[in-house]
Amino acid sequence: MTPDVRDRTGGPSQVDGLGGCAVPEPVWDRALRLIGRADEVALACHVTPDADALGSMLAVGFVLRSMGKRVAASFGDRHFVVPRLLRFLPGQDLLVPPSEFPAAPELMITFDTSTFERLGLLRENIERAREVIVVDHHPSNEGFGTLDLIDPAAAATAVLAEQLVYRLGGSLDRDIATCLYAGLVTDTGSFKYSSTTPSVHQMAARLVATGLHTEEIARELWDKSPFGYLKVLSVALDRAVLEEGLVWTYVTRVDRAAYGLAYSELEGVIDVVRRAGEAEVAVVLKEDDQGAWQVSTRSKGAVDVAAVCAALGGGGHRKAAGFTAYGTVDEIMARFREELGKA
Ligand SMILES: [Mn+2]
Numbered sequence: 509m510t511p512d513v514r515d516r517t518g519g520p521s522q523v524d525g526l527g528g529c530a531v532p533e534p535v536w537d538r539a540l541r542l543i544g545r546a547d548e549v550a551l552a553c554h555v556t557p558d559a560d561a562l563g564s565m566l567a568v569g570f571v572l573r574s575m576g577k578r579v580a581a582s583f584g585d586r587h588f589v590v591p592r593l594l595r596f597l598p599g600q601d602l603l604v605p606p607s608e609f610p611a612a613p614e615l616m617i618t619f620d621t622s623t624f625e626r627l628g629l630l631r632e633n634i635e636r637a638r639e640v641i642v643v644d645h646h647p648s649n650e651g652f653g654t655l656d657l658i659d660p661a662a663a664a665t666a667v668l669a670e671q672l673v674y675r676l677g678g679s680l681d682r683d684i685a686t687c688l689y690a691g692l693v694t695d696t697g698s699f700k701y702s703s704t705t706p707s708v709h710q711m712a713a714r715l716v717a718t719g720l721h722t723e724e725i726a727r728e729l730w731d732k733s734p735f736g737y738l739k740v741l742s743v744a745l746d747r748a749v750l751e752e753g754l755v756w757t758y759v760t761r762v763d764r765a766a767y768g769l770a771y772s773e774l775e776g777v778i779d780v781v782r783r784a785g786e787a788e789v790a791v792v793l794k795e796d797d798q799g800a801w802q803v804s805t806r807s808k809g810a811v812d813v814a815a816v817c818a819a820l821g822g823g824g825h826r827k828a829a830g831f832t833a834y835g836t837v838d839e840i841m842a843r844f845r846e847e848l849g850k851a
Contacts, residue, residue, distance in 0.1 A: 529671065530659040536675055539655055542615055542639050543572070543676065550613035550637070551581040551602075554621040555628035556772055556802075559594060559729065560691035561620035564643065564669035566599035567687040568617065571678035573602065582609045584628025587797060591772035596728040597690060598683035612636035618653070620665040620691075622646035622823050643668050648814055648823035663703035666691030670711060685718040690725060697779075698726075701827070702809075730776070736767025737776075744777050744792070748784075754848070755787035758837050761795045771796045775804075782806040789813060791844060793837055801833045801840055811851050819847045 543549065549572050553561035565581050573579045581602040582588075588605040606629040610616075616637040621627055622644060627634055634640055634652075642653035645668065647660035657668055666688040673684060680688075692712060696704045699712070716722060740763050748757040759774055774794045782790035790806045803820075805813040807827045814829040820843060822831025833840040 529668075530661060531657050531668070535655065535657065536671075539641055539657055539672075540675055542641060542655060543577075543617075546577065546615035546639075548578040548580075548610060548614055550610045550616045550633065551579065551619065552609075552616060552621065552627055552630045552634070553581075553583050553619040554626040555583055555585050556796075557583050557591065557594065558620070558775065559597075559694040560664045560666055562590070562594050563597055563687035563689075563691035564665040565619040566597055566602060567666070567669050567684045568619070568643075568672055568676075569602040570599055570681075570684050570687075571673050571676050574678065575676065580604045580609055582606055582630060584630035586629060589770075592770060593729060593732065593773070593775075594690070596725075597687055599687060606630055606633075609633055613638070615639045615641070617641045617643060619643050619669065620645070622649045624652050643672065646823065647825060648818060648829075663701075663705065663708045664691045664695035666695070667708070667711060670714075680714060680718050682718045682720050685715040685720045686725065689715040689720055689722070690729065693722075693725065694729065733773065733776070734767070734769065736769045737773055739767050740764060740769050740774070741777060741780065745780065748781060750784060750786055753786070753788040754791065754845070755781055755784040755789075756791035756793070756841065757781055758793035758801075759795065761797065761799065764795075771802075778804045778806055782808075789848065791841075793833075793840060799834075801835075801837075802830065803833055803840065803844070804828075804830045805844075811848070813851075816844070816847045816851050819850070820844065 551565045551569055553565045569579050569581045579602055582604050584606050616634055640653040642651055642656045643665060644658050645662035645665050649658050651658055659668055662668055670688050743763050744757045744759050778792045781792055788808050789811050792804045794802045796802050805817060807813040812826045814824045814826050817824055817829035817831040820831040824830055
């Protein structure tokens, strides 16, 4: 059973049954008109993409391609490589490196990208794009598109991407569902976070009904770390510091290089560190290949880490946010503590 919204005459359509969405109908209609008249659609998601960013982009890419559009999908990392744990996602043939991305797209759609800066190298392209549609769920997203499809209450960008799939006249197949499910299961912490509403489970049911393999997807996302990840994790845990409601640690480039581990493979470190029951806030500083520190933060709810990170030039959600920083670990943590004290 796949939902179909092409027949919207009489009775509530599938889209109407998806639960409330912050995006008004006329805005969806304008988005469909923009997409309808474009021959070529350029899709982008944030740098070092996670499953929600890449999965949402590829799911919509499948539908646009089936509509006969030319589709290019990318993300603006200087070193363009799909994170190892996301290579199982179908639709990778839609991907092109930033150098092959349309220089001045007729229509560009961004996914899960909360700020212009998060587009990395593709900022140049978006500046020259005629129309831009922003598809996102980050509350900090102020909307940088000519049209914004933003729902801060959505558990994942995949929630909005699913709606876009139906509204474009597409239906779920196993490939599209796999892409969307990867985003939904990741952003809800395997359906554990408070964002996991009844409509999230209903969406999961629609996706699973296509016959996708939830066990295989979970294994790809979480249970296939290289041995070196365990070693780097142990270094990070050994260094962890607990101080007044805060637990934090860091991983350097050198730590990773010793085990040939990519920066993108560190995503799960914060999920172990934040388990410290004494801490309200968890922080992991990860040095990327360029020597910048990508700082991940988590809160159990009392502290709005999105506000703390915004003060440091980043953003995100109340309970999960991040920012980029330069300098020494001690300097960055001093700045973080200062902003945390104000929160
Ligand atoms: Mn997301």
